[in-house]
Amino acid sequence: MSGRSSDARAYFVASRRLGAFRLSPDHPFNPERVTRVYRMCEERGLLAGSRVAVVEIEEAESGVLERFHTPEYLASLRRADGGAEVDVEMLHHGLGTAENPVFKGVYDFAALSATASLAAARLMAGGAAAAFNPCGGFHHAHRDRASGFCYANDIAITIDELKRSGLRVAYVDVDAHHGDAVQEAYYADPSVLTISVHETGKTLFPWGGFERETGRDAGMGYNINVPLEPGCDDDVFLLLFREIVMDALGRFRPDVVVGQFGTDTFATDPLTHLRLSNNGYIEAIETLHAAHPRILALGGGGYNMHDVERGWTLLWAELAGVPLDDGYGGSLGGVFLGDSSLPGSNLRDMHVYTTGPEKDRLSAGADELIRRYRKEIRPLLH
Numbered sequence: 054m055s056g057r058s059s060d061a062r063a064y065f066v067a068s069r070r071l072g073a074f075r076l077s078p079d080h081p082f083n084p085e086r087v088t089r090v091y092r093m094c095e096e097r098g099l100l101a102g103s104r105v106a107v108v109e110i111e112e113a114e115s116g117v118l119e120r121f122h123t124p125e126y127l128a129s130l131r132r133a134d135g136g137a138e139v140d141v142e143m144l145h146h147g148l149g150t151a152e153n154p155v156f157k158g159v160y161d162f163a164a165l166s167a168t169a170s171l172a173a174a175r176l177m178a179g180g181a182a183a184a185f186n187p188c189g190g191f192h193h194a195h196r197d198r199a200s201g202f203c204y205a206n207d208i209a210i211t212i213d214e215l216k217r218s219g220l221r222v223a224y225v226d227v228d229a230h231h232g233d234a235v236q237e238a239y240y241a242d243p244s245v246l247t248i249s250v251h252e253t254g255k256t257l258f259p260w261g262g263f264e265r266e267t268g269r270d271a272g273m274g275y276n277i278n279v280p281l282e283p284g285c286d287d288d289v290f291l292l293l294f295r296e297i298v299m300d301a302l303g304r305f306r307p308d309v310v311v312g313q314f315g316t317d318t319f320a321t322d323p324l325t326h327l328r329l330s331n332n333g334y335i336e337a338i339e340t341l342h343a344a345h346p347r348i349l350a351l352g353g354g355g356y357n358m359h360d361v362e363r364g365w366t367l368l369w370a371e372l373a374g375v376p377l378d379d380g381y382g383g384s385l386g387g388v389f390l391g392d393s394s395l396p397g398s399n400l401r402d403m404h405v406y407t408t409g410p411e412k413d414r415l416s417a418g419a420d421e422l423i424r425r426y427r428k429e430i431r432p433l434l435h
């Protein structure tokens with residue numbers, strides 16, 4: 054299998070049944086986002102036409118979670134699925150906490166979202182240009198343990214499937230949280246380049262992902278972390294994205310980029326401390342897409358529902374190559390134009406700029422990360 058795409062279409066892999074699940078009544082991760090993103094894309098005409106295809110996943114594939122997770126963990130997850138009381142074994146596997154509550158259908162939820170990501174991987178292996186599963190990107194799920202709202206690591210299942218079909222894979226994670234469980238899965242594996250750009254572990258869960266974590270043994274250099282300081286804005290994020298992420302990808306030359314495109318980096322996100330807007334977010338994705346045309350996009354975090362909808366609609370429009378006629382105009386200064394839930398209204402945020410000593414501090418930190426990348430990691434990448 055060559056890295057070339059033989060099917061120019063972009064596939065929206067939907068499993069709208071997922072939108073009905075609730076982790077717990079007040080849980081910040083609300084699967085309804087899936088339904089809402091689908092609806093916004095549909096309303097804007099982004100799911101029609103010859104360039105796109107919608108694939109609906111109705112049922113979980115048997116054995117999908119066994120591809121990555123341990124039998125012991127899955128036995129606990131199955132018990133939780135029926136609505137059983139939390140037991141010691143479940144707690145041992147991270148289940149039954151406030152973060153990862155057990156709820157009726159939890160196994161089905163995890164397996165169905167992983168099946169959608171696996172379907173996206175098969176489409177890419179079959180030559181598709183792009184695929185997007187908005188209910189994926191669960192980067193904190195470990196082989197033996199649920200963590201950080203994540204029950205099943207659909208990302209590792211996806212990457213393994215792509216590898217098996219002979220594709221060279223790079224993983225790019227721009228969620229505000231470090232992609233710890235994906236890092237762990239490929240830490241000693243030089244065949245997969247993993248890059249995570251996230252709020253520093255000094256101030257945010259999962260409290261790791263520092264620049265010194267660069268891989269192990271043969272995988273040394275093939276794991277890159279770009280920790281952002283609280284307050285980081287579009288400018289500083291884009292500088293780091295270009296100078297580190299794009300540079301490393303250019304050297305690694307993947308056939309396919311798997312992206313975890315969480316939107317919890319935005320200034321309005323209630324759980325994190327970064328200050329991006331969706332302008333910086335989508336500019337990074339445009340830059341990535343221009344250089345690496347084959348992208349398998351997965352969702353991720355994002356706890357302001359309206360931001361998630363708009364961010365992922367912009368993401369899908371970019372992948373599908375369907376221009377949105379409301380593209381933010383510099384002439385308007387990026388002013389937020391009214392209620393973006395209305396079809397035809399602007400999806401872009403206002404720009405958020407950091408200035409003064411705060412900006413100087415952020416820029417100096419970014420320069421140091423770039424210097425370190427060039428000195429310590431770049432020479433290791435082939």
Ligand SMILES: [Zn+2]
Binds near residue numbers: 315
């Ligand atoms: Zn996150």
